[in-house]
Amino acid sequence: xxxxxxxxxxxxxxxxxxxxxxxxxxxxxxxxxxxxxxxxxxxxxxxxxxxxxxxxxxxxxxxxxxxxxxxxxxxxxxxxxxxxxxxxxxxxxxxxxxxxxxxxxxxxxxxxxxxxxxxxxxxxxxxxxxxxxxxxxxxxxxxxxxxxxxxxxxxxxxxxxxxxxxxxxxxxxxxxxxxxxxxxxxxxxxxxxxxxxxxxxxxxxxxxxxxxxxxxxxxxxxxxxxxxxxxxxxxxxxxxxxxxxxxxxxxxxxxxxxxxxxxxxxxxxxxxxxxxxxxxxxxxxxxxxxxxxxxxxxxxxxxxxxxxxxxxxxxxxxxxxxxxxxxxxxxxxxxxxxxxxxxxxxxxxxxxxxxxxxxxxxxxxxxxxxxxxxxxxxxxxxxxxxxxxxxxxxxxxxxxxxxxxxxxxxxxxxxxxx
Numbered sequence: 122x123x124x125x126x127x128x129x130x131x132x133x134x135x136x137x138x139x140x141x142x143x144x145x146x147x148x149x150x151x152x153x154x155x156x157x158x159x160x161x162x163x164x165x166x167x168x169x170x171x172x173x174x175x176x177x178x179x180x181x182x183x184x185x186x187x188x189x190x191x192x193x194x195x196x197x198x199x200x201x202x203x204x205x206x207x208x209x210x211x212x213x214x215x216x217x218x219x220x221x222x223x224x225x226x227x228x229x230x231x232x233x234x235x236x237x238x239x240x241x242x243x244x245x246x247x248x249x250x251x252x253x254x255x256x257x258x259x260x261x262x263x264x265x266x267x268x269x270x271x272x273x274x275x276x277x278x279x280x281x282x283x284x285x286x287x288x289x290x291x292x293x294x295x296x297x298x299x300x301x302x303x304x305x306x307x308x309x310x311x312x313x314x315x316x317x318x319x320x321x322x323x324x325x326x327x328x329x330x331x332x333x334x335x336x337x338x339x340x341x342x343x344x345x346x347x348x349x350x351x352x353x354x355x356x357x358x359x360x361x362x363x364x365x366x367x368x369x370x371x372x373x374x375x376x377x378x379x380x381x382x383x384x385x386x387x388x389x390x391x392x393x394x395x396x397x398x399x400x401x402x403x404x405x406x407x408x409x410x411x412x413x414x415x416x417x418x419x420x421x422x423x424x425x426x427x428x429x430x431x432x433x434x435x436x437x438x439x440x441x442x443x444x445x446x447x448x449x450x451x452x453x454x455x456x457x458x459x460x461x462x463x464x465x466x467x468x469x470x471x472x473x474x475x476x477x478x479x480x481x482x483x484x485x486x487x488x489x490x491x492x493x494x495x496x497x498x499x500x501x502x503x504x505x506x507x508x509x510x511x512x513x514x515x516x517x518x519x520x521x522x523x524x525x526x527x528x529x530x531x532x533x534x535x536x537x538x539x
Contacts, residue, residue, distance in 0.1 A: 133264030137271030187453020208306020343462030373425025401427020
């Protein structure tokens with residue numbers, strides 16, 4: 122049977138589109154939440170505690186939805202239908218927020234926000250875990266890079282989108298974003314029918330310790346990312362740098378992705394992530410405190426590249442080292458760790474701890490520690506570079522025929538006869 126290329130060249134783009142739309146919807150949510158909160162009779166100061174609530178829900182439901190997705194896939198061998206349903210429900214809850222935000226609607230609004238946060242979690246780790254079904258670690262690494270690249274584009278567009286929509290009604294932006302999420306999610310109905318290339322056997326390491334350690338390392342790195350991008354722009358001595366802070370960071374993030382994608386098949390992949398975080402730890406305080414334009418540009422690009430390499434390495438290795446029957450759970454643990462990092466940042470703001478002396482050094486400190494975690498991680502010598510993750514192995518995997526369901530049944534019958 123002739124080999125079929127399968128959907129792997131497009132799967133990463135679709136997963137990235139879903140996550141980019143989620144990132145843009147989060148931008149809209151944060152922009153319009155104060156107005157929605159005031160319209161239901163709550164104090165504007167309650168906004169920060171609502172953000173604490175939804176990040177806490179993300180932290181729990183990201184892990185729970187991933188475990189549930191693995192059980193669905195294990196029982197029925199189908200995950201796409203669940204993702205499609207979740208996308209539609211998430212879109213309806215999101216689109217309805219401006220409509221339920223009327224007088225005395227505080228309970229309704231908070232209930233819709235909580236439901237949206239829980240259901241949306243099924244579009245995060247379970248969707249990205251589909252990339253683990255394609256090819257080997259190299260192909261997965263490139264697909265994860267494409268996904269994160271689209272998320273970076275959404276992050277870079279966030280400030281401009283916020284400025285453009287600031288004085289507008291929330292109804293149509295919420296409706297457009299919801300329609301995009303629903304349409305993108307409905308594609309998942311066909312996900313289970315897509316022919317997929319051969320997935321290499323994962324090395325036998327069923328211990329939970331390494332993935333828990335990876336989640337902890339990314340929690341620290343994510344805390345530095347949250348702090349550097351969300352809070353330290355105001356500390357820059359150059360007013361013009363504040364408007365370039367986020368776009369430059371995401372530009373560096375894309376550069377880090379390109380570097381990390383080239384290191385997917387390297388035995389030094391984890392060490393590369395460690396070196397990137399250490400470079401970012403040195404660059405972050407320079408970006409905050411320097412008054413020299415060229416130093417700021419270089420430092421901010423390096424800080425963004427450090428986070429890009431760390432996130433791509435952590436997610437890619439976790440996906441490559443996950444057993445085929447349990448792809449979503451390790452990714453869900455990583456997503457929960459990233460949600461905890463966001464929760465910590467919001468709590469720090471809610472408690473006004475960012476006014477303490479020395480807090481501007483937080484990214485430097487946590488990135489130094491996270492880099493040490495990458496350097497000493499048990500997977501440092503075998504970062505998903507199993508037999509098929511080298512360029513030669515990639516060629517072998519691409520040359521394998523894609524088995525249709527009828528071929529798989531025939532193959533099992535032949536095995537029983539022999």
